[in-house]
Amino acid sequence: xxxxxxxxxxxxxxxxxxxxxxxxxxxxxxxxxxxxxxxxxxxxxxxxxxxxxxxxxxxxxxxxxxxxxxxxxxxxxxxxxxxxxxxxxxxxxxxxxxxxxxxxxxxxxxxxxxxxxxxxxxxxxxxxxxxxxxxxxxxxxxxxxxxxxxxxxxxxxxxxxxxxxxxxxxxxxxxxxxxxxxxxxxxxxxxxxxxxxxxxxxxxxxxxxxxxxxxxxxxxxxxxxxxxxxxxxxxxxxxxxxxxxxxxxxxxxxxxxxxxxxxxxxxxxxxxxxxxxxxxxxxxxxxxxxxxxxxx
Amino acid sequence: xxxxxxxxxxxxxxxxxxxxxxxxxxxxxxxxxxxxxxxxxxxxxxxxxxxxxxxxxxxxxxxxxxxxxxxxxxxxxxxxxxxxxxxxxxxxxxxxxxxxxxxxxxxxxxxxxxxxxxxxxxxxxxxxxxxxxxxxxxxxxxxxxxxxxxxxxxxxxxxxxxxxxxxxxxxxxxxxxxxxxxxxxxxxxxxxxxxxxxxxxxxxxxxxxxxxxxxxxxxxxxxxxxxxxxxxxxxxxxxxxxxxxxxxxxxxxxxxxxxxxxxxxxxxxxxxxx
Numbered sequence: 001x002x003x004x005x006x007x008x009x010x011x012x013x014x015x016x017x018x019x020x021x022x023x024x025x026x027x028x029x030x031x032x033x034x035x036x037x038x039x040x041x042x043x044x045x046x047x048x049x050x051x052x053x054x055x056x057x058x059x060x061x062x063x064x065x066x067x068x069x070x071x072x073x074x075x076x077x078x079x080x081x082x083x084x085x086x087x088x089x090x091x092x093x094x095x096x097x098x099x100x101x102x103x104x105x106x107x108x109x110x111x112x113x114x115x116x117x118x119x120x121x122x123x124x125x126x127x128x129x130x131x132x133x134x135x136x137x138x139x140x141x142x143x144x145x146x147x148x149x150x151x152x153x154x155x156x157x158x159x160x161x162x163x164x165x166x167x168x169x170x171x172x173x174x175x176x177x178x179x180x181x182x183x184x185x186x187x188x189x190x191x192x193x194x195x196x197x198x199x200x201x202x203x204x205x206x207x208x209x210x211x212x213x214x215x216x217x218x219x220x221x222x223x224x225x226x227x228x229x230x231x232x233x234x235x236x237x238x239x240x241x242x243x244x245x246x247x248x249x250x251x252x253x254x255x256x257x258x259x260x261x262x263x264x265x266x267x268x269x270x271x272x273x274x275x276x277x278x279x280x281x282x283x284x285x286x287x288x289x290x291x292x293x294x295x296x
Numbered sequence: 297x298x299x300x301x302x303x304x305x306x307x308x309x310x311x312x313x314x315x316x317x318x319x320x321x322x323x324x325x326x327x328x329x330x331x332x333x334x335x336x337x338x339x340x341x342x343x344x345x346x347x348x349x350x351x352x353x354x355x356x357x358x359x360x361x362x363x364x365x366x367x368x369x370x371x372x373x374x375x376x377x378x379x380x381x382x383x384x385x386x387x388x389x390x391x392x393x394x395x396x397x398x399x400x401x402x403x404x405x406x407x408x409x410x411x412x413x414x415x416x417x418x419x420x421x422x423x424x425x426x427x428x429x430x431x432x433x434x435x436x437x438x439x440x441x442x443x444x445x446x447x448x449x450x451x452x453x454x455x456x457x458x459x460x461x462x463x464x465x466x467x468x469x470x471x472x473x474x475x476x477x478x479x480x481x482x483x484x485x486x487x488x489x490x491x492x493x494x495x496x497x498x499x500x501x502x503x504x505x506x507x508x509x510x511x512x513x514x515x516x517x518x519x520x521x522x523x524x525x526x527x528x529x530x531x532x533x534x535x536x537x538x539x540x541x542x543x544x545x546x547x548x549x550x551x552x553x554x555x556x557x558x559x560x561x562x563x564x565x566x567x568x569x570x
Contacts, residue, residue: 008396008397011394011395011396011397012396012397012398014394014396014473015390015394015396015399016396018386018387018389018390018394018473019386019387019390019402021382021383021386021387021443022383022384022386022387022406022443022448023402023405024443025383025439025440025442025443026405026406026409026443026445028424028440029417029421029424029439029440029443030409030412030417031409032420033417033419033420033421033424034412034416034417036417036420036423037416037417037419037420040419040420049419049423094314094318097307097310097311097314098311098314100307100311102304102307102308102311105311108311108312108314108315110552110553110556111315111318111319112314112315112318113556113560114318114319114322114549114552115318116498116552116559117498117545117548117549117551117552118322118502118545118548118549119501119502119503119504119520119544119545119548120502120504121502121504121520121521121523121524122502122520122523122541122544122545123321125325125523125524125527125537125538125541126321126322126324126325126541127321128527129321129324129325129328129534129537129538130321130324132534134339135336135337135339135341135534136341137324137341140339140340140341169318169321172318174563177559177560177563178563180560181560181563226413229413230413230414230415232415232504232505233504233505233520236504236505236508236524237524237527251415254415254419255505258418258419258422259422259509264419264423267419268419268420271415271416271417271418271419272416274413274415274416275412275413275416278411278413278416279411282411
């Protein structure tokens, strides 16, 4: 007979065998690197990434006092503020439209959610074509309306908007799929009852639909914010951080400093700040927005 | 919602317009891929090719090794999917069917990896892969992504639905944990495994930042890097770029059509719990 302690250890050992492949990979590519990011950020580094001298918090101080970093924060914030709420709102409208019991509805749902299969690189190239100042279709459509063409990517104020539009299109498929699932959980009787009470279109939407899918809206808020703050490809293909650093978000800035300027220590400080921002934002969202979510 | 006959036509029109608006950039790219460069440059911008030509596709093939890129992306995505299926089903099995200490704590360690943005660890990860001599290799592209907290979570939810009786019957028959996993659990959790596979394949195929960093040789590049290269040819040819776009987007769009049901069901299961 084995002792209870021995059996407990054996059980843990068996479980560990099953968990080991995942844990080893997470250790190697998530936890240890996160620690190394912090460690690297405390040192000045050589162009190959070797530690040159202890910097302490110097690089953080340099970062937080630099105008470039402040404009990076502004770029990331604007990007998230444009792309996330509007991206979710448009997806909600389309999902409501597609939430009908009609013949062939799955065909329309597949088309509307198709951008989930489109890569950021492909989506960015498509929008690069649409944004083209002379040949692009967007400026042609504006001219049909009698409006002047827009310098989508050349104007510093407009570039973030253009990035956000591209990103909204890229996340649209995922957002629609999630919201359709949410809408299908809303009991039809609720609508019938509200209609009997004389409620109509917009009132039904704001009084019933929005509160009942709010858990899904919250899920998208958290996930989309994290995604937008990590966006790289769109910026690399469309603007390369320009014009005049208007789209040099935190991620793009850390890419430039690490892999173009070879300042790995300084770039690591930015990477760690990015981690902290995502962490704090997610905690804040759970703290202040989740209590307003209506769970059935 | 049920709609009256009178409103049905209107709803169809709106659905058609909305769907068209969403897929419009892809349709335009498809159309451009069959146009000559001079046709694309005409004003007003043409919507459909006058005389469709395959020249752009031929030129993509002669400009970049697109076949090699497709093979590379296919190999890397398949490796990641296989790795994720193995690691995630082993881990999810332990979380559902095994009793052991620190189970909750270990599960939280898994979930906490979702909170670490890949970009926040990309510099040390690049150094690791470089120091292992894995730059320009398939393992350098694939191994960092072979474990998945999202997939483990999804499989856990699916394993939880397996009736206890089935599992107890297998145990009475003398099945050890590994046999239980292979003979009972995996066959019953096929839909969730399908979701993990489709999602893993799509997200790996569509990666850009990581392959950009860890590949330098032309022959080790992946599709996404290859197609963006077309943009930076000496003269920017839109027809060429859009033909390239079509060639690398088609596999994932086809996968979406085939795997849509699976993907939708799996992703929404994740969202409900989120």
